Amino acid sequence: MRSMKTFLCVAFAGIFFAGALAQAAQVTGTVTNKTTSKPSAGDTVALVEPMAGMAEVAHTKTDANGRYSLARNNNAPALVKITHQGADFFADVPQDGAVREIFVYDVAPKVDGVSIEADVFEIESDNGQLRVIERFFVHNTSMPPRTQWSQKSFEIVLPEEAELASAQGQRPTASSLPTSLKLQPNGPKGHFAFNFPIQPDEGDKDTQFTVSYSLPYNGKFTFRPQVSLPAQSVGVLLPKSMTFAAGAGSTFQTLQQDPNVQTFVAKNAAPGKPLEFTVSGSGAMPREEQGAAGAQGAGAPAGQPGGGIGAPINTPDPLSKYKWWILGGLALVLVAAAAFLLRKPPSMPAPGAAHVAAPPAMPAAGQIAQTYATPAAKNSSLLNALKEELFALESEKLTGSLSSEEYAEVKAALETVLKRALKRS
Numbered sequence: 459m460r461s462m463k464t465f466l467c468v469a470f471a472g473i474f475f476a477g478a479l480a481q482a483a484q485v486t487g488t489v490t491n492k493t494t495s496k497p498s499a500g501d502t503v504a505l506v507e508p509m510a511g512m513a514e515v516a517h518t519k520t521d522a523n524g525r526y527s528l529a530r531n532n533n534a535p536a537l538v539k540i541t542h543q544g545a546d547f548f549a550d551v552p553q554d555g556a557v558r559e560i561f562v563y564d565v566a567p568k569v570d571g572v573s574i575e576a577d578v579f580e581i582e583s584d585n586g587q588l589r590v591i592e593r594f595f596v597h598n599t600s601m602p603p604r605t606q607w608s609q610k611s612f613e614i615v616l617p618e619e620a621e622l623a624s625a626q627g628q629r630p631t632a633s634s635l636p637t638s639l640k641l642q643p644n645g646p647k648g649h650f651a652f653n654f655p656i657q658p659d660e661g662d663k664d665t666q667f668t669v670s671y672s673l674p675y676n677g678k679f680t681f682r683p684q685v686s687l688p689a690q691s692v693g694v695l696l697p698k699s700m701t702f703a704a705g706a707g708s709t710f711q712t713l714q715q716d717p718n719v720q721t722f723v724a725k726n727a728a729p730g731k732p733l734e735f736t737v738s739g740s741g742a743m744p745r746e747e748q749g750a751a752g753a754q755g756a757g758a759p760a761g762q763p764g765g766g767i768g769a770p771i772n773t774p775d776p777l778s779k780y781k782w783w784i785l786g787g788l789a790l791v792l793v794a795a796a797a798f799l800l801r802k803p804p805s806m807p808a809p810g811a812a813h814v815a816a817p818p819a820m821p822a823a824g825q826i827a828q829t830y831a832t833p834a835a836k837n838s839s840l841l842n843a844l845k846e847e848l849f850a851l852e853s854e855k856l857t858g859s860l861s862s863e864e865y866a867e868v869k870a871a872l873e874t875v876l877k878r879a880l881k882r883s
Contacts, residue, residue, distance in 0.1 A: 485528040485551055489520050489540055492658070493564040493602050497524025501562065502541040505551070507534050514539070545607045545655045548629075563658060567608040571600035572656055574689035575664060577727070579681070581696055583740040588673040592616075596656055596665045596687075598630075603658035610644060610651035612667055615684040618648040620671040627654035630663040641669070678738040680705065689727040696720040697741030705734025718744040 485505060491498040503526040505516040515536075516528040530536065536551040542562040549560045575595040582589050596612060598605070606612075616622070626636040641650040656665045673679060682705075683692055694710070696702055702722055704710045713721040727733055 483530045485530045489524045489560050492561045493604050498562050504539045506537045506539050563603050563605040565605045565607050569600045569604050569606040572606050573597050574687050576691045577689050578693040582742045588675045590671050592669045594667040598656050598658045605655045605657045607655040609653050611654055611656055612652040613686040614650050616648045619673050623670040626668045628666040630660045630665050680736045683733050685727050692724045692727045694722045697743055699741030700739040703736045707732050708734045
């Protein structure tokens with residue numbers, strides 16, 4: 459009898475410690491400085507849990523070989539944050555704890571090779587107001603590659619009458635999602651700055667900044683864009699029912715691509731160079747047609763920006779990829795999310811899956827189709843997306859752009875979906 463009790467005690471102890479060891483996994487990885495092409499030694503490394511208010515639950519530093527190891531006490535969604543020369547670089551932590559090599563760059567307040575590829579306005583009218591979404595696609599082609607970061611990493615000028623609604627920044631890494639930010643006033647009225655790193659481009663992905671604002675509108679408004687850096691293109695997207703007129707000395711090309719949207723482009727804008735355009739009339743940007751338009755791009759080569767939009771008339775097409783990101787992005791994300799949440803067993807494909815699998819015009823759309831190819835890949839992709847969304851949610855809370863009530867409501871919903879996804883993993 460005593461031997462039986464001893465056996466049971468040992469067995470239960472073994473189960474207990476096995477469970478403890480299963481929970482206390484190690485997160486290991488290597489940090490490489492791509493500016494020097496050497497291991498990044500002495501960087502601070504933190505394990506961050508988005509569901510715990512971005513709490514840093516473990517800390518360490520990289521060794522002489524750039525390696526680090528962190529204790530992970532649970533399977534909650536987590537990010538690894540590397541702080542290098544004051545700038546933060548993030549990487550997702552897979553459920554198995556194996557983190558790929560993380561890259562960082564040396565940091566400077568100003569870096570040669572930073573320019574604006576495109577400044578794109580999407581404009582519509584609504585109840586005596588103009589609603590504007592302005593997107594900046596910012597190149598960093600510095601050599602050797604370095605990150606531009608300071609309290610004023612990227613400066614913008616909005617119309618003095620603008621009432622700011624939101625601001626976001628998005629890193630050029632493949633898995634990055636937009637992060638809500640708080641714009642910093644930067645001198646005269648309408649002048650603002652982003653405190654957000656401009657990392658070197660990764661492939662065809664650059665850093666993106668998005669600002670949403672409204673303007674008082676009596677049926678006519680004149681924009682005088684001011685770029686802080688040389689800009690390859692300034693684009694304007696309008697509903698068909700509105701009217702566009704270029705100002706004196708401003709040269710805009712008309713791109714006839716989408717029957718539902720007007721597109722105008724001015725090339726080679728520069729700081730201090732006059733640029734002006736006036737919009738009048740009323741109208742809203744098309745929404746239902748966006749999904750159908752995205753499907754028409756199915757013949758584009760995978761990963762090629764602008765494919766499927768159609769050849770412009772008598773001019774190159776400098777804004778095709780940006781236009782499709784702007785008009786098709788939300789529709790594609792919703793289709794992909796629906797394909798995951800409503801998916802059936804592998805033998806019974808979910809309706810609409812073919813539209814996701816077809817290579818559309820949006821950059822990286824082929825990657826989305828591959829991600830949702832198998833149940834395991836779908837679940838992993840959803841977990842990563844939820845982690846990024848929780849990260850963005852916490853950043854909105856910290857910047858004060860989200861009320862306590864909205865924060866609690868959105869976080870509760872995200873946590874519910876996340877828990878269901880974790881059960882399947």
